[in-house]
Amino acid sequence: MLGPHVVGQRVVVRRVLRSETGPSGGPALTDVLGTCLSWADGTCVVQPETGPSVTIAIADIVSGKPVPPRPSVRQRVTPLDAQRRALALFPDLATEPLGGWTLRHSPTSTARRANSVLAVGPSGVDGDYERVVEFYASRTGRPIAAVLPDSAEDALFRGHGWGLESNDADTLFQVASVAQASRVVSRLAPLAPQPPMSYDEDGDLVTVRLGDRASGIAAYAEDWVGFRGIEVSPEHRRQGLGVAVMAALLEWGAERGATTAYLQVLGDNVPALALYERLGFVTHHAYRYLALDQRSG
Numbered sequence: 001m002l003g004p005h006v007v008g009q010r011v012v013v014r015r016v017l018r019s020e021t022g023p024s025g026g027p028a029l030t031d032v033l034g035t036c037l038s039w040a041d042g043t044c045v046v047q048p049e050t051g052p053s054v055t056i057a058i059a060d061i062v063s064g065k066p067v068p069p070r071p072s073v074r075q076r077v078t079p080l081d082a083q084r085r086a087l088a089l090f091p092d093l094a095t096e097p098l099g100g101w102t103l104r105h106s107p108t109s110t111a112r113r114a115n116s117v118l119a120v121g122p123s124g125v126d127g128d129y130e131r132v133v134e135f136y137a138s139r140t141g142r143p144i145a146a147v148l149p150d151s152a153e154d155a156l157f158r159g160h161g162w163g164l165e166s167n168d169a170d171t172l173f174q175v176a177s178v179a180q181a182s183r184v185v186s187r188l189a190p191l192a193p194q195p196p197m198s199y200d201e202d203g204d205l206v207t208v209r210l211g212d213r214a215s216g217i218a219a220y221a222e223d224w225v226g227f228r229g230i231e232v233s234p235e236h237r238r239q240g241l242g243v244a245v246m247a248a249l250l251e252w253g254a255e256r257g258a259t260t261a262y263l264q265v266l267g268d269n270v271p272a273l274a275l276y277e278r279l280g281f282v283t284h285h286a287y288r289y290l291a292l293d294q295r296s297g
Contacts, residue, residue: 001064001065001066002039002044002061002064002065003039004039004040006036006039006066007036007037007038007039008035008036009035009036009066010033010034010035010036010066010067010068010069011033011034011035011036011046011064011065011066011067012031012032012033012064012065012067013031013032013033013044013046013056013061013063013064014029014030014031014061014062014063014064015029015030015031015032015056015057015060015061015062016028016029016060016062017029017030018060029062032046032048032054032056033046033048033049033067034046034047034048034049034053034054035047037053039058042057042058042059043055043056043057043058044056044058044061073260074175074177074260074284075175075282075284077284079120079148079173079284079285079287080100080118080120080121082173082175082262082284082285083118083120083146083173083287084102084118085221085222085224085226085262086113086173086226086262086264087102087104087221088204088205088219088220088221088226089113089205089217089219089226089228090104090106090109090111090113090114091202091203091205091219092106092107092108092109093105093106093109093114094106094107096135098117098123098125098128098131098132098135099122099123099124099125099128100121100122100123100124100125101117101118101119101120101123101125101128101132102117102118103117103132103135104116104117104118105135105136105139105140111228112144112146112165112289113146113264115136115139115140115144116144116145116146116289117132117135117136117143117144117145117146118146119132119145119146119147119153119156119157120146120147120148120151120153120287121151121153122152122153129156129157129160132145133292142291142292143291143292144165144289144290144291145157145162145289145290145291146287146288146289147287147288147290148285148286148287148288149170149286149287149288154288154290157290158290160292161292161293162290162291162292162293163290163291163293164288164289164290164291165288165289165290165291166289168266168268168289169266169267169268170266170267170286170287170288171264171265171266171267171286171287171288171289172264172265172266172267172273172283172285172286173262173264173283173284173285173286173287174262174263174264174265174276174281174282174283174284175260175261175262175281175282175284176260176261176262176276176279176280176281176282177259177260177261177280178225178250178253178254178258178259178260178261179254179259180279180280181246181250181261181279181280181281182247182250182251182254184278184279184280185243185246185247185250185279186247188240188243188278189240189243189244189247194210194211194213194241194244195210195211195213196211197209197210197244197248199248199252204219204220204221204256205217205218205219205220206218206219206249206252208245208248208249208252210241210244210245212233213232213233213236213241214230214231214232214233214236214241214242214244214245215229215230215231215245216228216229216230216231216242216245216246216248216249217229217230217249218249218252218253220253220256220258223257223258223259223260224258224259224260224261224262225249225250225252225253225254225256225258225260225261225262226261226262226263227246227249227261227262227263228263228264230242230245230246230249232245242275243275246279261281262284263276263281267286
C-alpha cells in the first residue's frame with residue numbers, strides 16, 4: 001500500500017529501529033504519521049505535523065498505508081458549538097437553556113433560526129418536549145425544532161407527530177478559511193464603479209449596504225465571522241454586487257481577528273452553493289427544521 005504513488009499523501013509508516021531492542025527481545029518498532037515527501041533511492045521521507053522530517057530506509061518498513069487527511073480545526077468543532085457561535089447573528093435574540101438544548105426567540109425577526117429550539121444532541125432534561133411546546137405556545141404559537149437529520153432528536157419530535165416545517169431542503173452549515181475566501185472574493189469583485197459602501201455597526205454585528213442595490217449582515221464571535229441576509233435587488237442582479245458585499249463582510253471580520261467564516265444555505269440552492277464552493281466553503285453539517293402539525297395538536 002506504500003510506494004511512489006503516496007508522495008504528497010498523509011501516511012502512517014511502521015518501521016524497525018534496528019539499533020534498539022523491543023519488549024520481546026527483537027528489534028523495536030515505531031510508527032511515523034505525516035505527509036510523504038519523497039519515495040526514491042531506497043528511502044521514504046515523512047514530514048510529521050510537528051518537528052523535522054523523518055528519513056526511513058525502505059528496507060526497514062514493516063507496514064504502512066495512506067490515511068485520510070486530518071480534518072481542519074474548524075471541521076473539528078462540533079455541530080452544537082458551531083450553531084452556538086451562529087447565535088450572534090441575531091443581536092436581540094433571547095435564549096433560554098433547556099439542558100443541552102437552547103430555546104430561541106426574537107421579538108423582531110421571523111427567521112426560523114431565531115424562533116426555534118436548537119436541539120442538536122440530547123437535552124438531558126426530563127419533560128424536554130413538553131417544555132418546548134409550552135415555550136413557543138406563549139411566544140410564536142408554532143413550535144419549531146432545529147435537529148440533525150436522522151438523529152435521536154429527529155426521531156423524538158417525529159414521534160410526537162412533527163414533520164418537516166416546510167418543503168425546503170435541509171440547511172447546510174458551511175465553513176471556510178477567512179484568508180482563503182478573501183483571496184478568492186477579491187478576484188471576483190466587480191470592476192465597474194459601485195455606490196459607496198456604508199457600514200452600520202452594532203457591537204460585533206454589522207450591516208453593509210451598497211446603496212439600495214445590495215446588502216448583507218455579518219457577526220463576529222470567538223474568532224468566527226458569520227453571514228446572513230445577503231440580498232441583491234432584482235434589477236441589479238448578475239453584476240457581482242453580492243460578491244462585493246461578501247468581500248466587505250469578510251474584510252470586516254478579518255479586521256476583528258476572525259479566521260473562520262460560516263454561512264447557512266439551503267441544500268438545493270444550486271447557484272449559491274456554486275459560488276460558495278468557489279470561495280472555499282465546505283459543508284460542516286446539515287440540519288433541518290421540524291414543526292408540530294397544528295391540526296394534530
